[in-house]
Amino acid sequence: MTYARLKKLIERGAYNKEDMMNKLDVFLMANRITEEQYQGYIAEMQTLPEKIDKIIGVKAEVVEALQKEFEKKNLNVDIDPQTGALTLNANVMFDYDQAELTDSGKMTLSMVLPTYCKVLLDDSYKKYLGEIIIDGYTDTDGDYSYNLELSQKRSLAVAQYLLDIKSDFLKDSQVQELKDCLTVNGHSMSDPVLDADGNVDKDASRRVEVKFRLKDEEMIQELNKIMQGDSAESDSTAQKKEKNQKENQDNKQ
Numbered sequence: 522m523t524y525a526r527l528k529k530l531i532e533r534g535a536y537n538k539e540d541m542m543n544k545l546d547v548f549l550m551a552n553r554i555t556e557e558q559y560q561g562y563i564a565e566m567q568t569l570p571e572k573i574d575k576i577i578g579v580k581a582e583v584v585e586a587l588q589k590e591f592e593k594k595n596l597n598v599d600i601d602p603q604t605g606a607l608t609l610n611a612n613v614m615f616d617y618d619q620a621e622l623t624d625s626g627k628m629t630l631s632m633v634l635p636t637y638c639k640v641l642l643d644d645s646y647k648k649y650l651g652e653i654i655i656d657g658y659t660d661t662d663g664d665y666s667y668n669l670e671l672s673q674k675r676s677l678a679v680a681q682y683l684l685d686i687k688s689d690f691l692k693d694s695q696v697q698e699l700k701d702c703l704t705v706n707g708h709s710m711s712d713p714v715l716d717a718d719g720n721v722d723k724d725a726s727r728r729v730e731v732k733f734r735l736k737d738e739e740m741i742q743e744l745n746k747i748m749q750g751d752s753a754e755s756d757s758t759a760q761k762k763e764k765n766q767k768e769n770q771d772n773k774q
Contacts (some may be wrong), residue, residue: 576737579649580605583733586640591633598633604732607637611658611727620674622682634683634731635690641733642695650702651736655680657707658730660723665709671735673707679729680705 584605591598599608614626622630641650657676659668680703686698714725 536613567651576735579646580735583640583646583649585616585638586643586646590636590640594632594636596636597630606730606732607633608732609633609679609729611729612724613732613749614679615675617772618671622678627682630679630682631686634679635686637731638699639690642691642698647695647698649735649737650733651738652702652704653699654704654706654730655730656732656736657705658712658726658728658729659710660726661710661713661721662723663710669707669709671707672709673705676705676707679731683760727759 531699559758566738584600585601587600587605587607588602591600599610600606601608614622614630616623630669638653641647641653655676657672659672683703684700687699691699710726713721713723714728716722
């Protein structure tokens, strides 16, 4: 569930606070959350609409700042207008089936990574920043385990290069902030890119994504899970009710 979708649900009253509290009571009794977590969720529910507005606003500002900065430097990059995720084509940065950065890959990273990180670590946004995430992906050829290792090595190579050049564009205080929030992941062949016909685009699937997460996003995601569980439970109840009504009609006939 996207934050915009969640905001709309709240604005039109599509989820009821009493229902949410009932759901939390069930979670508490089933020992799926602690009393402390329960109280925390209740407190967060009171400020949820305000927090969502703030997160949406800050994220939109950061994405806009990223787009403007890249445009100012005449850098043509693939950046998601909703999430701010920066997609780097692995074919440019690595030789096929390799995890060592090519010279052209280093040149690309030396231009885009400083621009991306300087915006995120700017005084206007760094207090909201939770993580800078570097994710590696492969195509769907070959073995999952092998591709997992390859995707991890590639994302790590990008992260290591970022750390190697960090002092060229960051202040001393920002260097430590970068280290504190930097996360590296490998996803193997999961989440491949599809073409217009729904087929796997292998070239586009081989990629590294640089993205960011704001601090409050994790909390919102946890509440989303509870809300989605509540919604799924309601859907299941509705389906059962519809099935029972149909059976009753059949019996009458």
